[in-house]
Amino acid sequence: MSDSILDTLQERDEDSQTFEQEAAEASIGLVSDRHKARIHRGMLCVLVGGAAWGAFGTAAKYLLDVYGVxxxxxxxAREFFSGLLFLAAAALIDRRRLSEAAHDVHALGRIFVVSLAAILFSQIAYLYAVDATNSATATVMQALGMLGVLLYVCCKARRGPRKREALGVVMALIGTYLLVTGGNPSSxxxxxxxxxxxxxxALxxxxxxxLPKKLMERWGNFVFNGIAFLFSGVLLALVYQPWNHMPPLDAFGWILVVIGITVGTFLAYGLYLQGVKDAGPMRAVLLGTIEPVMATVTTVMVLDTSLSATDLIGFGLILGMVVLTA
Structure with missing residues (x-):
C-alpha cells in the first residue's frame, strides 16, 4: 500500500514538473513574441521618423535659402514648440510619470545634460550642415554616426570590429572621401x-x-522629450533671443515652419527615439538610412539640385557601411 501511494505521488510530481516546464516554455514563447513585436514596432517607428526627418531637411534648406531664415x-522654434507638444501629450497619456519627473531633481539634471549633449547638439549640427551643403549631403554625413555607435558597442563588449564591420569602416571612409573631394584629391x-x-x-x-535610451526607458518617450526639448529651447532662447531675429515669412513660409515643428521634430524625434528604445541603437541607425534616401529624393525633386556620379557613389558606400556594421 505504501509503495502504491509512493508511486502515485511520484507520478503526480512528474506530472507537476512537466506542467511547470510546459508553462515556462509557453511563457518564454510569449515573452519572445512580445519582444519581437516590440522590435518590429521600433523598426516601424524609426522608418517613419527617419522619413519625416529626411523630408524636413529639404524644407529647412528652402527656408534657409529662400526666406533667409x-x-x-x-x-x-522647433525646440520650444515641439517641447510643448511633447509635454501636452505626456499630460494626456503619462501624467503620473510626468509629475514624478518634474519633482525629481536628479532626473531633471540628467535630462538637462542629455538635452544639451544629444537633442540640441543634433539640431544645431544638422541644420548648419544643411545650410552649408544641402539636405541630402548633410543627412548622409549624419549617417556616419554609425561609426561612433560601432565604437561604443565594441568598447562595451570589449571586442574588436568584425570583418564586415571593418569593411564597413573602409566603405565609409571611401564614401566620405568621394563626397568631400569629388574624387579629385586636389580640390x-x-x-x-x-x-x-x-x-x-555624425558625432x-x-x-x-x-544617450537618451535609459532615460526614455525610465520616463517614457513623451515625458523625456517634452522636458528635454523645453530645456534646450528655453536655454537657446535666453542666449539667442529669437524675437530679435524674426524672418520675413509669408503664409507658405509659416506653413513650412509649422510642418518643421510638428512633422520634422515632434513626429520625427518622437518616433525615432521610440524606435531606439524598442529596437535598439544598432537597428535604429540601420533603418535610419531612410533619412538620406528621403532627403536625396526630396532635394532633387523639390530644390532641383543636381548630384554628380561621385556623390551618388559616396552616398551608396556610406549607406552600405550602415548595412554592414549594423
Missing part, C-alpha cells in the same frame, strides 16, 4: 564649413542614438 531661429567638393558641420552632425547622431 537664420538656423538658430528655426532650431529654437574640395564640399566647403570646409560643410565638412566641419557634417562631421559634427551628434552617435550621441542621439546612445
Amino acid at each position: 537664420e538656423p538658430l531661429w528655426l532650431i529654437d 574640395l567638393q564640399l566647403p570646409l564649413r560643410g565638412i566641419v558641420w557634417g562631421s559634427l552632425c 551628434a547622431q552617435t550621441a542621439l542614438s546612445i
Whole structure:
C-alpha cells in the first residue's frame, strides 16, 4: 500500500514538473513574441521618423535659402514648440510619470545634460550642415554616426570590429572621401564649413542614438522629450533671443515652419527615439538610412539640385557601411 501511494505521488510530481516546464516554455514563447513585436514596432517607428526627418531637411534648406531664415531661429522654434507638444501629450497619456519627473531633481539634471549633449547638439549640427551643403549631403554625413555607435558597442563588449564591420569602416571612409573631394584629391567638393558641420552632425547622431535610451526607458518617450526639448529651447532662447531675429515669412513660409515643428521634430524625434528604445541603437541607425534616401529624393525633386556620379557613389558606400556594421 505504501509503495502504491509512493508511486502515485511520484507520478503526480512528474506530472507537476512537466506542467511547470510546459508553462515556462509557453511563457518564454510569449515573452519572445512580445519582444519581437516590440522590435518590429521600433523598426516601424524609426522608418517613419527617419522619413519625416529626411523630408524636413529639404524644407529647412528652402527656408534657409529662400526666406533667409537664420538656423538658430528655426532650431529654437522647433525646440520650444515641439517641447510643448511633447509635454501636452505626456499630460494626456503619462501624467503620473510626468509629475514624478518634474519633482525629481536628479532626473531633471540628467535630462538637462542629455538635452544639451544629444537633442540640441543634433539640431544645431544638422541644420548648419544643411545650410552649408544641402539636405541630402548633410543627412548622409549624419549617417556616419554609425561609426561612433560601432565604437561604443565594441568598447562595451570589449571586442574588436568584425570583418564586415571593418569593411564597413573602409566603405565609409571611401564614401566620405568621394563626397568631400569629388574624387579629385586636389580640390574640395564640399566647403570646409560643410565638412566641419557634417562631421559634427555624425558625432551628434552617435550621441542621439546612445544617450537618451535609459532615460526614455525610465520616463517614457513623451515625458523625456517634452522636458528635454523645453530645456534646450528655453536655454537657446535666453542666449539667442529669437524675437530679435524674426524672418520675413509669408503664409507658405509659416506653413513650412509649422510642418518643421510638428512633422520634422515632434513626429520625427518622437518616433525615432521610440524606435531606439524598442529596437535598439544598432537597428535604429540601420533603418535610419531612410533619412538620406528621403532627403536625396526630396532635394532633387523639390530644390532641383543636381548630384554628380561621385556623390551618388559616396552616398551608396556610406549607406552600405550602415548595412554592414549594423
